[in-house]
Amino acid sequence: MGRKALLVLGVCSIYPVSRYLRGKENQLAMAQIARSEMPLQIKWQRHGQTRFWLRQGNDRVEAMWASCTHLGCEVSYDSEQDQWVCPCHGSLYNRDGQPVLGPALGPLVRAEVKEKDGFYLLQQPPV
Amino acid sequence: MGKHNNSFTGHMRPRQIMAGALRLRATFCLGGFSFLAFIVLTITGVLLLFYYQPGERAFASLSELDSVLPYGGLIRSLHFWAGQLMVITVFLHMVRVVWSRAYRPLKELNWLTGVALFGLTVMLDYSGYLLRGGQESGSAATVGQALFRLLPGGQALATIFFGQPTPQNGSTIGMYVWHVFILAGVAGFLQLFHFWRIRRGSGVRPL
Numbered sequence: 001m002g003r004k005a006l007l008v009l010g011v012c013s014i015y016p017v018s019r020y021l022r023g024k025e026n027q028l029a030m031a032q033i034a035r036s037e038m039p040l041q042i043k044w045q046r047h048g049q050t051r052f053w054l055r056q057g058n059d060r061v062e063a064m065w066a067s068c069t070h071l072g073c074e075v076s077y078d079s080e081q082d083q084w085v086c087p088c089h090g091s092l093y094n095r096d097g098q099p100v101l102g103p104a105l106g107p108l109v110r111a112e113v114k115e116k117d118g119f120y121l122l123q124q125p126p127v
Numbered sequence: 128m129g130k131h132n133n134s135f136t137g138h139m140r141p142r143q144i145m146a147g148a149l150r151l152r153a154t155f156c157l158g159g160f161s162f163l164a165f166i167v168l169t170i171t172g173v174l175l176l177f178y179y180q181p182g183e184r185a186f187a188s189l190s191e192l193d194s195v196l197p198y199g200g201l202i203r204s205l206h207f208w209a210g211q212l213m214v215i216t217v218f219l220h221m222v223r224v225v226w227s228r229a230y231r232p233l234k235e236l237n238w239l240t241g242v243a244l245f246g247l248t249v250m251l252d253y254s255g256y257l258l259r260g261g262q263e264s265g266s267a268a269t270v271g272q273a274l275f276r277l278l279p280g281g282q283a284l285a286t287i288f289f290g291q292p293t294p295q296n297g298s299t300i301g302m303y304v305w306h307v308f309i310l311a312g313v314a315g316f317l318q319l320f321h322f323w324r325i326r327r328g329s330g331v332r333p334l
Binding site: 023 | 174177195196197198199201202
């Protein structure tokens with residue numbers, strides 16, 4: 001490789017390296033959804049391809065962070081059985097996220113929801 | 128080199144070189160590829176040091192690096208694949224040296240240096256595997272410790288090299304120091320010596 005090729009390679013890697021070094025580890029996931037985009041139901045609905053699930057609670061919007069409390073696999077809500085299922089080790093939770101069966105002992109963790117200007121602002125819970 | 132004759136890069140190369148040594152088939156640039164892999168490993172390794180946490184948090188810190196940090200997965204993959212490549216090219220390099228009988232006197236010392244470098248490369252690859260901190264690295268550490276104990280004074284050696292790994296996790300502070308500082312540092316300086324000997328000898332085609 002010539003000197004120029006090395007120089008180009010070095011200059012091109014400045015941006016990725018600086019992004020990498022400025023990146024924050026343990027960054028918590030956030031989401032913002034327009035209220036009109038997601039009409040809420042009594043049953044849990046997943047927001048896009050995220051781990052956020054939303055439903056209309058008794059008096060307010062509720063959000064669930066769909067990570068199994070056993071080893072952190074992504075759980076999903078089975079609306080027919082009305083329970084949360086973990087694909088990894090078969091943990092089951094009831095509709096409110098209380099553990100029913102399997103290795104998981106703790107309940108599913110709720111995500112924080114704020115309503116602002118017609119948007120739901122979601123924040124991953126720090127575990 | 129022409130106009131670079133007075134520069135450092137000019138001095139790194141011998142004044143005269145046998146025409147035969149410049150043929151690609153003389154070396155296949157295997158040593159050059161090994162050194163290129165080592166440079167990539169050094170750069171990406173330094174970048175990984177910014178986030179990697181040895182011990183309990185090894186596996187978790189690596190999966191965060193993979194999934195959360197921008198370009199983290201790329202940097203880690205480069206480190207992994209350059210490591211795998213280096214073991215292969217170093218081995219093929221040795222096969223080439225044996226094939227062309229370049230291990231005989233005059234070059235014998237450099238052959239022995241190369242053998243030591245091969246050992247260091249394998250140890251670096253192995254310790255890197257342990258630092259990943261998964262269950263398989265714990266198993267690999269258990270096997271390695273058992274092998275070390277077969278040596279005289281092996282228990283002490285095993286403790287110095289491995290620290291106190293568990294069957295679930297081979298990543299320890301001790302292994303971290305060996306991988307990052309001692310093994311890599313010794314390999315780096317031995318390589319400089321290796322290249323200096325080539326420069327003093329006949330010289331080869333640069334990569």
